[in-house]
Amino acid sequence: VPASPTDREDLRERVTKAVEAFLARQRPRLDAISVDLTPVTDALESFLLDGGKRLRPAFAYWGWRGAGGQDSDAIVAAAAALEWLQASALIHDDVMDGSDTRRGRPAVHRRFAAIHRGEGWAGAPESFGTAAAILLGDLALIWADEMLNTSGLSPQALVRAQPVYDEMRTELMAGQYLDLLEQAMGGQSVERAMTVARYKSAKYTIERPLHFGAALAGADAEIVAAYSGYGLPLGEAFQLRDDVLGVFGDPSETGKPAGDDLREGKRTVLIAKTFAAATPGQAAVVRRHLGDPGLSDDGVGRLREIITETGALAETEAVIAELTDRALAALDVGGLDVTAREVLHELAAAATARRG
Amino acid sequence: VPASPTDREDLRERVTKAVEAFLARQRPRLDAISVDLTPVTDALESFLLDGGKRLRPAFAYWGWRGAGGQDSDAIVAAAAALEWLQASALIHDDVMDGSDTRRGRPAVHRRFAAIHRGEGWAGAPESFGTAAAILLGDLALIWADEMLNTSGLSPQALVRAQPVYDEMRTELMAGQYLDLLEQAMGGQSVERAMTVARYKSAKYTIERPLHFGAALAGADAEIVAAYSGYGLPLGEAFQLRDDVLGVFGDPSETGKPAGDDLREGKRTVLIAKTFAAATPGQAAVVRRHLGDPGLSDDGVGRLREIITETGALAETEAVIAELTDRALAALDVGGLDVTAREVLHELAAAATARRG
Numbered sequence: 165v166p167a168s169p170t171d172r173e174d175l176r177e178r179v180t181k182a183v184e185a186f187l188a189r190q191r192p193r194l195d196a197i198s199v200d201l202t203p204v205t206d207a208l209e210s211f212l213l214d215g216g217k218r219l220r221p222a223f224a225y226w227g228w229r230g231a232g233g234q235d236s237d238a239i240v241a242a243a244a245a246l247e248w249l250q251a252s253a254l255i256h257d258d259v260m261d262g263s264d265t266r267r268g269r270p271a272v273h274r275r276f277a278a279i280h281r282g283e284g285w286a287g288a289p290e291s292f293g294t295a296a297a298i299l300l301g302d303l304a305l306i307w308a309d310e311m312l313n314t315s316g317l318s319p320q321a322l323v324r325a326q327p328v329y330d331e332m333r334t335e336l337m338a339g340q341y342l343d344l345l346e347q348a349m350g351g352q353s354v355e356r357a358m359t360v361a362r363y364k365s366a367k368y369t370i371e372r373p374l375h376f377g378a379a380l381a382g383a384d385a386e387i388v389a390a391y392s393g394y395g396l397p398l399g400e401a402f403q404l405r406d407d408v409l410g411v412f413g414d415p416s417e418t419g420k421p422a423g424d425d426l427r428e429g430k431r432t433v434l435i436a437k438t439f440a441a442a443t444p445g446q447a448a449v450v451r452r453h454l455g456d457p458g459l460s461d462d463g464v465g466r467l468r469e470i471i472t473e474t475g476a477l478a479e480t481e482a483v484i485a486e487l488t489d490r491a492l493a494a495l496d497v498g499g500l501d502v503t504a505r506e507v508l509h510e511l512a513a514a515a516t517a518r519r520g
Numbered sequence: 521v522p523a524s525p526t527d528r529e530d531l532r533e534r535v536t537k538a539v540e541a542f543l544a545r546q547r548p549r550l551d552a553i554s555v556d557l558t559p560v561t562d563a564l565e566s567f568l569l570d571g572g573k574r575l576r577p578a579f580a581y582w583g584w585r586g587a588g589g590q591d592s593d594a595i596v597a598a599a600a601a602l603e604w605l606q607a608s609a610l611i612h613d614d615v616m617d618g619s620d621t622r623r624g625r626p627a628v629h630r631r632f633a634a635i636h637r638g639e640g641w642a643g644a645p646e647s648f649g650t651a652a653a654i655l656l657g658d659l660a661l662i663w664a665d666e667m668l669n670t671s672g673l674s675p676q677a678l679v680r681a682q683p684v685y686d687e688m689r690t691e692l693m694a695g696q697y698l699d700l701l702e703q704a705m706g707g708q709s710v711e712r713a714m715t716v717a718r719y720k721s722a723k724y725t726i727e728r729p730l731h732f733g734a735a736l737a738g739a740d741a742e743i744v745a746a747y748s749g750y751g752l753p754l755g756e757a758f759q760l761r762d763d764v765l766g767v768f769g770d771p772s773e774t775g776k777p778a779g780d781d782l783r784e785g786k787r788t789v790l791i792a793k794t795f796a797a798a799t800p801g802q803a804a805v806v807r808r809h810l811g812d813p814g815l816s817d818d819g820v821g822r823l824r825e826i827i828t829e830t831g832a833l834a835e836t837e838a839v840i841a842e843l844t845d846r847a848l849a850a851l852d853v854g855g856l857d858v859t860a861r862e863v864l865h866e867l868a869a870a871a872t873a874r875r876g
Contacts, residue, residue, distance in 0.1 A: 190690075197694045197719060200701055204694075256658065260651035285704040286785075286811075295616035295700050298654060302612065303693045305661055310686040319679045330666040334546075337659045338553045338560075344651050345556055348641040363553060429642075455642075 172222065172510065175240070179221045182237070182244040183212050186311050203279060207272055207300060208307075211251055215267040215419075217518075220246040220373045222511060223395070227377025230504030231387050238316035242325075242380060245315065246373055248308035253336060255301035259294055260344065261428065268419035273297035317380060325379040332372035339364030346431050354436040358400070361433060365406070366399025370515070386497055393494025394508065401487035402515045404480050407432035409520070411471060417520030423464030429455020437476035446470045488516050528578065528866060531596070535577045538593070538600040539568050542667050559635060563628055563656060564663075567607055571623040571775075573874075576602040576729045578867060579751070583733025586860030587743050594672035598681075598736060601671065602729055604664035609692060611657035615650055616700065617784065624775035629653035673736060681735040688728035695720030702787050710792040714756070717789060721762070722755025726871070742855055749850025750864065757843035758871045760836050763788035765876065767827060773876030779820035785811020793832035802826045844872050 187209050194201040224243035233239060257263070258271035265271055270278065277293030285292065312329070313322060343360045374391035409418055410425030411434065418424075425432065435454065439447055450470060453463050471477050491512055495505050543565050550557040580599035589595060613619070614627035621627055626634065633649030641648065668685070669678060699716045730747035765774055766781030767790065774780075781788065791810065795803055806826060809819050827833050847868055851861050 193690065194694060197691065198698055198715065200698060201694055204697055252658070256654050260647075260654060262647070280704060283705075286706045287704055291616075291618070292700065292704050296697065298612050298616060298657075299693050299697050299700070301654075302608070302657070302661060303690065305658060306686065306689045306693065309665060310690075313682050313686070319675055322679075323675045326669050330662065330669070333662045334549065334659065334666075335553065337655050337662065338550060338557055341560055341652065341655050342554055342556060344648065344655070348636060348643055348648050349639075350642045359554060 172507070172514070175222060175225060176218045178237075178240045179218045179244045179247065180213060182241040183247055183311075186241070186244075186307070186314075187212070190307065203276070204296075204300060204303070207275055208251070208304060210269075211255065211266075211272060211304075212247060214269065216247060216250070218244075218247065219511075219515065220250055220369060223370050223373035224377040224380075226504050226507050226511070227374035227383075227391060228381045229377075230374075230391075230501050230508065231378045231381040231383030232501060233377070233381035236316075239377075239380065242312050242315035242317050243373075243377065245308045245312035246376070248304045248311055249333065249336075252301045252304035252308065253340070255297055255304060257340070259297045259301070265420065271297070272300055321380045321382070324382060325376055328372065328375045328379045332368060332376060335363050335372065336368045339368060347429065350431065354433060354440060357431060357433045357436045361400055361403040362396070365403035366396050368399075369402055370399040371395030384499070386499055390494055390497045390500060394491045394512075396491075397487040397494075398491035398512050398515060401484045401491070404433060404484050404487075405516050405518060407434040408477070408480060408484075409518075411468060412477070414519065419520065422461070423459070423467070426454060426464055426467050427457050427459045434471065434476055434480050437479055438471050438474050441474040441476055441479075442470065446474060484516055488512055528863065528870070531578055531581060532574045534593075534596045535574045535600040535603065536569060538597040539603055539667075542597070542600075542663070542670075543568070546663065559632070560652075560656060560659070563631055564607070564660060566625075567611065567622075567628060567660075568603060570625065572603060572606070574600075574603065575867075575871065576606055576725060579726055579729035580733040580736075582860050582863050582867070583730035583739075583747060584737045585733075586730075586747075586857045586864065587734045587737040587739030588857060589733070589737035592672075595733075595736065598668050598671035598673050599729075599733065601664045601668035602732070604660050604667055605689065605692070608657045608660035608664065609696070611653055611660060613696070615653045615657070621776065627653070628656055677736045677738070680738060681732055684728060684731045684735045688724060688732060691719050691728065692724045695724060703785065706787065710789060710796060713787060713789045713792045717756055717759040718752070721759035722752050724755075725758055726755040727751030740855070742853055746850055746853045746856060750847045750868075752847075753843040753850075754847035754868050754871060757840045757847070760789060760840050760843075761872050761874060763790040764833070764836060764840075765874075767824060768833070770875065775876065778817070779815070779823070782810060782820055782823050783813050783815045790827065790832055790836050793835055794827050794830050797830040797832055797835075798826065802830060840872055844868055 187205070191205045194205050221243035224246055225239060228239050228243070229235065254266060255272045258266055259273050263271050264274055273293040273296065275293070276296035277289040280289040280292040339360060343364055346356055346360055371392055374395050375388060378388050378391060407425070410420075410430060410432065411423060413420070413422070415422050421427075435450070438450060442450060450467060453459055453467055456463070492509060495508055543561070547561045550561050577599035580602055581595060584595050584599070585591065610622060611628045614622055615629050619627050620630055629649040629652065631649070632652035633645040636645040636648040695716060699720055702712055702716055727748055730751050731744060734744050734747060763781070766776075766786060766788065767779060769776070769778070771778050777783075791806070794806060798806060806823060809815055809823055812819070848865060851864055
């Protein structure tokens with residue numbers, strides 16, 4: 165058993181190494197089918213290894229440790245499986261949003277469109293790129309399971325965690341669909357936006373990974389409840405931070421163009437709060453510019469001013485702080501491993517005070 | 521334990537009932553998240569219950585029985601899980617191909633585009649339809665696992681089958697990608713088209729479902745080998761029948777427009793054989809019309825004539841017959857359950873002599 169990693173950077177690295185080891189097993193399998201599959205493995209490798217905060221594996225790992233599970237390479241590999249799930253969601257998300265970039269590099273569908281264009285193949289490069297990205301996202305979704313099932317954890321542990329794992333994935337897809345619907349309906353309701361945030365992010369990013377680790381470890385009901393008390397408010401705070409970064413974030417830290425969410429017309433809680441507090445004049449400006457793909461930097465600046473002037477930004481920051489406090493208080497239960505409690509405090513800060 | 525079903529229609533109905541029962545458990549779960557998810561459940565329900573030959577569940581079930589497994593509702597539910605996997609593949613396939621219909625009804629992406637149009641929502645109906653179909657395909661892929669894991673089979677059986685299940689899914693995605701690539705490269709090679717058929721269909725439709733059932737039952741190596749000897753040639757024959765139906769099939773039986781594969785420009789073994797045997801004049805006609813979305817019925821007729829005149833059709837039919845014979849011969853091994861052998865003979869006929 166390796167030394168217990170209390171350092172977050174160290175766990176990040178172990179997760180990356182576990183993904184690398186898994187990919188080293190998958191590559192020859194695909195090669196054996198056809199050498200034409202090399203671009204598929206390459207694209208997944210670069211997507212998985214070139215970035216990612218590894219937040220979900222961290223919560224899964226510390227969910228396990230908090231419930232008294234011992235450190236092992238097997239639990240790191242099982243936790244790392246969530247990176248494949250996240251990769252699948254992001255690859256498909258970029259297709260659905262028509263996003264050009266991800267983590268500062270071409271999105272997977274753009275990458276395959278470029279290959280198509282470079283080779284001068286038949287048909288539209290964009291269609292090829294979209295189709296390839298759909299398949300790669302599917303493969304990532306499948307490989308999440310495979311990485312989990314071959315992690316080395318006992319069959320009993322895997323059987324215990326399967327219902328949580330299934331629940332997490334269904335909730336993720338439900339949240340994604342509700343988000344899509346909210347954008348299509350041009351929603352301006354704070355309540356609806358909060359529901360999306362709850363399912364798409366709060367549960368999926370924090371609560372369910374914690375529950376997943378807890379189930380693998382066979383945790384008792386008190387620990388599971390504490391993880392909900394911590395995970396749900398923190399997850400909402402995490403999503404609100406995302407919303408703020410989507411408008412005010414520094415491109416060099418977020419890897420996305422400044423004000424990207426504004427051009428995309430994303431209906432976030434921040435925007436809903438803005439509408440709720442805006443004067444008729446301000447609301448008209450927001451309605452006119454929000455979702456304009458060609459919005460200038462000046463336009464982004466004007467919208468930022470309104471979001472600030474209405475108090476929506478300050479109010480959102482206050483909610484983030486309050487939710488984070490509530491999350492931390494929920495960890496004060498007996499039976500929770502002390503080291504895990506400490507790290508979960510750190511992770512709460514990292515999730516809500518991050519800049520990218 | 522219910523009576524042993526040797527009748528294929530009876531098994532089909534039990535598979536459908538198992539899917540219905542699973543959906544009856546999933547619907548309230550999605551409803552609890554949001555009533556806005558009703559169209560999601562409805563679309564999946566109509567996709568899963570309104571058609572499908574249930575071929576993969578049949579091979580999985582008889583793979584289990586052939587290896588000595590006893591009939592039970594649990595094995596029927598586990599086998600039925602493969603219908604969700606197939607639904608996922610088809611929903612995503614229709615997005616990738618831009619197909620309007622599936623089984624004579626609007627494809628899932630068209631269904632959601634129509635909802636969007638009917639509600640007059642913001643943005644392009646097509647983009648909404650595509651995004652929704654990507655998510656529904658993802659959900660179907662996830663629900664395949666969930667149906668398998670909640671089938672009622674023992675954890676030991678599930679753990680035994682997991683590697684085959686993972687292999688099957690990875691091969692499916694690999695085959696789909698190679699198919700996509702082959703279309704983009706405008707391939708005219710019989711060999712490459714056969715590789716696609718092998719991975720996309722032969723293994724995925726027949727060999728792997730049989731292996732999946734065999735692994736659930738804990739079959740020995742001889743049975744597993746016999747299933748490969750049967751499944752691979754039969755699967756290729758199945759795909760060749762598909763190719764023939766895509767050109768010569770009756771729309772009332774296939775649920776697709778006549779000559780659909782020709783308008784789509786599908787690079788099948790049938791087309792590769794046509795090119796291989798065509799005169800320069802015939803080849804020029806095929807090259808000109810193949811992949812023309814606006815190809816008239818007369819044009820379809822002209823291409824059919826060439827495919828027949830070159831001998832490509834007769835040759836393909838001969839290969840189908842030869843592959844089917846080879847498949848049946850592979851079942852002559854001791855240890856294979858007699859009833860299962862009988863039904864696998866019937867299924868071979870059904871898979872290769874079908875009209876839709």
